[in-house]
Amino acid sequence: MTQSGLLPSQRHLFDIPGDVAYLNAAYMGPMAKAAIAAGEQGMAAKGRPWLIRPEDFFTDSEAVRALFAKLVNATADDVALVPAVSYGMGVAAHALPLKAGQSVLTLAEQFPSNVYPWIEKARQCNAAHVTVPRPADDDWTRAVLALIDERTAIVALPHCHWTDGGLLDLVAIRRACDRVGAALCIDATQSLGVLPFDVQAIRPDFLCAGGYKWMLGPYSFGYLYVDPRWHDAPPLEHNWIARQASEDFTALVNYRTGFQPGARRFDVGERSNFALVPAAKAALQMLLDWGPETIQATLRHRTDAIAERARAEFGLDSVAPDRRAGHYLGLRFTEGVPxxxxxxxxxxxxxxxxxxxxxxxxxxVYNTDEDVERLFRVMKDALS
Structure with missing residues (x-):
């Protein structure tokens, strides 16, 4: 794939053997060699802790915060560092109001980290948890819009469905939320970094993503965008680094009631992880250098070709291109996956x-045409 506007394969940046066709970024993205090296260097620093200075607890984590903010068109003050989507959505559930008789909306077969917190929130508040059934025509946007009504208080969704890449029009859904005064909470783990996301256009109340899949970062390190209207909400935990003047280690015994500015109050404890933060920083910079728009175009070209060939050779269906995220493909077998x-x-x-x-x-971006050929050769042998 050397067409204008598309990235050539970046396999040389990764430790992926030539005889491996890794077509499973939605499961876990491999870290690039540069990110691994940055993480190893950070881990080695812990072997000589006398060289770790107080400012080191802040410098790289602030750099990561700023890089993620750039990725979603936010400011660093809007970003918290969290270990997982379950934590980020726990923050959202803790912050958002919900009254008895109101409802929380999620999708059928949605990933559990953006479902369980809302089931529990609804239970505590005597509210309803409403599940949007899977639409036969794969039009998730229409299905969601049909169920948003005056009782809807919170809409908790992905940008694309994790089973097959079914895409949601979050701008249209945001407009519907505005009409009824509902909050919008997005789990973008299966899209962020490779599918453009603009918080100024979509205006989520909370947006969370684990960094270990499409963002090619380390496991147990993720990001939470918090709309400024919720910056004063109570955090899930009360750790020392989120408080005012925590940079001054000599004065930590002078307990503070105030927090660090913006969304930093929602940071997980020990957010300055000296192994994970440098690796995440390197991974984010790499994504920004490529650009989510370019990555999306490159992967759309790849998945469209696979979908067409799978239909022609094996009669396999998938979500239509105009209702599917370009980086994602779910091949459907009439009798189920063998x-x-x-x-x-x-x-x-x-x-x-x-x-x-x-x-x-x-x-x-590390895949090659040979990876696709290997996929079809094995499928032909297995299905014949």
Whole structure:
């Protein structure tokens, strides 16, 4: 793929053997060599803690905050550092009001980290948890809009569905939320970094993403965008670094009631992780250098070609391109994914995953045309 506007394969930046077709970024994105080196250097620093200065607790974490803010068109003050989406949505559930008789809306088969917090919130408040059924025509936007009404207080969604890449029009959904006064909470783990996201256009109340999939960062490190209207909400935990003047270690015994500015009050404790933060920083910078728009165009070209070929050679269906995120493909088998197929693919060093009724094929910028050829060779042998 050398067409104008598309990235050539970046495989040389990753430790992926030539005989491995890793088409499973939606499961876990590999870290690039540069990110691994940055993480190893940070880990080594812990071996000589006398060299770690108080300012080191702040410098890299603030740099990461600013890089993520740039990725979503926010400011660093709007970003908190969290370990997981469950934590970020826990922050959102703790902050957002919900009254008895109101409702929280999520999708059928949505990833649990953006469902369980809302089930519990609804239970505590004697509110309803409403599930949007899977639409037969894959039009999730229409299905969500049909269920937003005057009782809806919180709409908790992904940008694209994690089983098959079904895309949601979050701008249209935001408008509907505005009409009824509902909050919008987005889990963008399966899209952020490779699908452009502009918080100024979508205006989520909370946006959270784990960094270890499409953002190619370390596990247990993620990001939470908090709309400024919620910056004064109570945090989930009360750690020392989120308080005013925490930079002065000599004065930490002078307990403070005030917090660091903006969304920093929502940071997880020990957010300055000396191994994970440098790796996350390197990964974010790499994504920004490529650009989410360019990555999306590159991966759309790849998945569209796979979808067309899978339909022609095996009669497999998938979400139509205009209702699917370009980086995501879920291949649907009429009788369900053959149970033995994933194992046969893995035995031939072709890695995909099965979620729901779809076999996910999720390439990233490190994939090559040969990876796709290997996928189809093994599928032909397995399905013949």
């Amino acid at each position: 149970p033995e197929l994933p194992a046969k693919l893995a035995a031939a060093s072709v890695f995909v995953s099965v979620r729901g009724k779809s076999m996910r094929v999720t390439p990233h």
